[in-house]
Amino acid sequence: MTPPDRHFSAFKNELTALYGFKPGFVFLDLTLGDGGHTEEALLAGCQVVSFDVDSAAIERAIGFLSPRFTPLVIDPETFTGQIPANFSWLIIRSNFTQVTSVVQKLGLPKFDGIMADLGPSQYQVLAPGRGFSFSVDEPLDMRLDKALGVTAADLLAVLNEGELFDLFTLADEPFAKPLARIIVQQRQKNPIKTTKQLADLVSRVKRHASGKIHPATQVFMALRMVVNLERENIRELMSQVPDLLKKGGLIGVISFHSGEDKLVKEFFTLMETEGRLSAINNKPIEPSDRELLISQRTRSAKLRLAKKII
Ligand SMILES: C[S@@+](CC[C@H](N)C(=O)[O-])C[C@H]1O[C@@H](n2cnc3c(N)ncnc32)[C@H](O)[C@@H]1O
Numbered sequence: 001m002t003p004p005d006r007h008f009s010a011f012k013n014e015l016t017a018l019y020g021f022k023p024g025f026v027f028l029d030l031t032l033g034d035g036g037h038t039e040e041a042l043l044a045g046c047q048v049v050s051f052d053v054d055s056a057a058i059e060r061a062i063g064f065l066s067p068r069f070t071p072l073v074i075d076p077e078t079f080t081g082q083i084p085a086n087f088s089w090l091i092i093r094s095n096f097t098q099v100t101s102v103v104q105k106l107g108l109p110k111f112d113g114i115m116a117d118l119g120p121s122q123y124q125v126l127a128p129g130r131g132f133s134f135s136v137d138e139p140l141d142m143r144l145d146k147a148l149g150v151t152a153a154d155l156l157a158v159l160n161e162g163e164l165f166d167l168f169t170l171a172d173e174p175f176a177k178p179l180a181r182i183i184v185q186q187r188q189k190n191p192i193k194t195t196k197q198l199a200d201l202v203s204r205v206k207r208h209a210s211g212k213i214h215p216a217t218q219v220f221m222a223l224r225m226v227v228n229l230e231r232e233n234i235r236e237l238m239s240q241v242p243d244l245l246k247k248g249g250l251i252g253v254i255s256f257h258s259g260e261d262k263l264v265k266e267f268f269t270l271m272e273t274e275g276r277l278s279a280i281n282n283k284p285i286e287p288s289d290r291e292l293l294i295s296q297r298t299r300s301a302k303l304r305l306a307k308k309i310i
Pocket of ligand 1: 038054
């Protein structure tokens, strides 16, 4: 499979109406990716702050947007300048878990709207050299941020059978038990270091399984989630969100897996009991038929929105 030219941004066409983008609106896009959501906000005249932990994603996003939007790209650890109050687009090269300290360090205002579109982009998953995909044979890496110390191959080498079982269960892999067992047996003979080795092993264990998706889909997803600390990052981010928003401001989170959506829902419920946020809908918003026609990947996308009430 070749990588898409540009990531298909879920709910992009609904964003302006949902958030009420207009000139002067201050928008925080915590997951820049290929820049679809940021672009929508910039086109509506918003001031935008975009985070991404992946330097390659930042370069791509800048390339996709019209040259009339020129960002100031900031490495928070080394930046010492002043941010002008009328900035139009800032890109922050950082993990979104650092958002509060970055906002404080740069003296940024509170936000009218925040978006987190979780997980890697379609481009990151399918691009060669990243080790996310079973469709190219390469080292099993999967780190979005090269500063992370542990790759997917490292996890397969060191986790014990019980830990591998727990890991595969994170992505609802029904064959988690036999897979954990065979990986532990197999790695004694030959370490599992490449995407093809792992995909072949999973396909062998699941040869009688039925389904429309590739048999290794859930195993690859589970490894990606753990390598990139995705669940931990969501928890760490969520606790910071209410204090970043203006009163009446909106947080939106797009997730692609039921486990992630559950975390977001639990957080919104907790914030509601504390009287800090109010969920906009009980059920998450799902992609329109039009979106599904354009991108099948969005079939599992869920958008939850909540408003800051105090
Ligand atoms: C699904 S893509 C976002 C796509 C984007 N909304 C668009 O319209 O093109 C997610 C992006 O978030 C980045 N990302 C994932 N986890 C992150 C984190 N903890 N901190 C900062 N960026 C992160 C990824 O590198 C990726 O570029």
